[in-house]
Amino acid sequence: MVGRAVSKQTALDVKRMMRSVVEKGGTGTKANLESYIVCGKTGTAQKINRKGTYADKDYIASFVGFAPYENPQIAVLVVVDEPVTNHYGGTVAAPAFRRIVHETLNYLNVHPEKPSKKPLYIIKKDSKEQDANG
Numbered sequence: 716m717v718g719r720a721v722s723k724q725t726a727l728d729v730k731r732m733m734r735s736v737v738e739k740g741g742t743g744t745k746a747n748l749e750s751y752i753v754c755g756k757t758g759t760a761q762k763i764n765r766k767g768t769y770a771d772k773d774y775i776a777s778f779v780g781f782a783p784y785e786n787p788q789i790a791v792l793v794v795v796d797e798p799v800t801n802h803y804g805g806t807v808a809a810p811a812f813r814r815i816v817h818e819t820l821n822y823l824n825v826h827p828e829k830p831s832k833k834p835l836y837i838i839k840k841d842s843k844e845q846d847a848n849g
Contacts, residue, residue: 730754734784737809746778746809748817750827755780755812757804762797774802778809782816783828791815 721729733754736743742757758777764770776798781790793808793815801807 730784733780737780742803742805743778743780743809745805746780746812746816748782748813750829751782751816751820751825752784752828753780753782753813753816754784755809757809759802759804773797776802776804776807778804778812780812780816782820783825785828788823788825789816789819791819 733756734752735741736755736757737747737753738744743755746753746755756779758775758779760775760777761769762773762775764773774797776795777793779790779792781787791812793811795804795807795811798807
């Protein structure tokens, strides 16, 4: 049987909460895009060691989200197993989500929801791609 998992109001409430994650002050601001309104949720989890307890330094970082806000076309999950420099999903996985969503929506010819003020990536003289947002 196919049915509604949650009410329309609950779905809208969750959507708004997921939007707040990528807005200023949220934990997933590095997933935000200039040209599309995205929604998402960060994740950070300690791994279990061989003794069956939480590992001191082993984590899984993740970010899951969708875009565009008004008429979602894609959902993306990024999982990073044992990140090296930082272990928070908003720091490690959100930038990958941003790039995947940007490139995929461009590929699918989904029109931007808002005008872009700055480029997502900058190509430097040495031909290495740099994230324009840090």
